[in-house]
Amino acid sequence: MAVTGKRVVFVKRPVGSATPDCFAVEEFEPAALEPGQIRVAVAFSSVDAGIRTMLRGEGFHRQVALGDVIHAGGVGTITESMADGWEVGAAVSGRLGVQTLATIDPSAPGFGLERVDASLGSLSLHLGPLGGSTGVTAWIGIREVAKPKPGDDFVVSAAAGAVGSIAGQIAKRDGARVIGIAGGPDKAAYLVDTLGFDAAIDYKHDDLSARLRELCPDGVNGFYDNVGGPVLDAVLDQLAMRARVTICGAVSQYDDMDNVAGPSMYLRLAERQSVMEGFAYFHFPDRIEPARTELASWVRDGSLVVSEHVLDGIERYPEALQFMFDGGNTGKLLVKLD
Ligand SMILES: NC(=O)c1ccc[n+]([C@@H]2O[C@H](COP(=O)([O-])OP(=O)(O)OC[C@H]3O[C@@H](n4cnc5c(N)ncnc54)[C@H](OP(=O)(O)O)[C@@H]3O)[C@@H](O)[C@H]2O)c1
Structure with missing residues (x-):
């Protein structure tokens, strides 16, 4: 047959x-x-x-x-x-x-x-934490582009998603104070209770700008953005001096790519002497194996929440x-x- x-x-x-x-x-x-x-x-x-x-x-x-x-x-x-x-x-x-x-x-x-x-x-696991477009993207985005420093107030958007959940965990390992943005109270609780983030913002119900001011009164030092649109603008508005904004993606814009909304708050970059840098993981071919090796070691020892x-x-x-x-x-x- x-x-x-x-x-x-x-x-x-x-x-x-x-x-x-x-x-x-x-x-x-x-x-x-x-x-x-x-x-x-x-x-x-x-x-x-x-x-x-x-x-x-x-x-x-x-x-x-x-x-x-x-x-x-x-x-x-x-x-x-x-x-x-x-x-x-x-x-x-x-x-x-x-x-x-x-x-x-x-x-x-x-x-x-x-x-x-x-x-x-x-x-x-080879599509999630060890996959190129997921774990490896998170690792390269954090380690090669965002480079959070210990003590930084570091924000991640779509933080309960595939890339964001791993990016935030790596930033936390690297000593940053990590604040995740996600939709809904269950996801916000998941970020803190399961992933061990320091704080979470439910952008669907909270006043995002007010919560950012409250959680990061001295400004956001680093932002790993998966979302774009109004979320990116709200974080740009609350940047600290010499902040780094990493553009991993802009999921809020993908349904209408003919009318992508650019950030209206980009002048904060000039005012706060800050940088915004996009990346794609495949532009770092020599970092893919080191990323996989370290991610696999965290999967093996159970220290990465998958x-x-x-x-x-x-x-x-x-x-x-x-x-x-x-x-x-x-x-x-x-x-x-x-
Ligand atoms: N640069 C690279 O090399 C690279 C490689 C792979 C992926 N990426 C990017 O990584 C990002 C995450 O991708 P993924 O595949 O891991 O998806 P994901 O984060 O697992 O899922 C997307 C999440 O985005 C959130 N979302 C959807 N519409 C939104 C909106 N309008 N505003 C705010 N949040 C919204 C949803 O969570 P909520 O419930 O929180 O809204 C959803 O769960 C994407 O931007 C993707 O393009 C970049």
């Missing part, structure tokens, strides 16, 4: 929110393996805020064409191999696409295929982006495919 797989394809460009009807789940029969190819049974697909920016059709990042399988990171196990050095049973991660069976040439650069250490625990939000079944991928943009996830959002 022929093996069938399931995959999620892009069927409608979103206007505003990436609603489930922008995607379709379809069955397919994988083609016979060709020399040099492997087949991977994908266990988990990553849901990343940045995927929303790939659905636009032009401009920012790689774009997904209508009819394409959604480009997402995945992790799984090789089930068939005609490629030297990639044996059946090995665990791998890479840009496998949202599909239960991925047929790829591991030497092709677009897939970024890597072996992963299955002994660390769930394979999903938080996952798993949606069960490939049929749930179409709802995942909207779920994330509505703030549904705490920690790394994943879809379990197998």
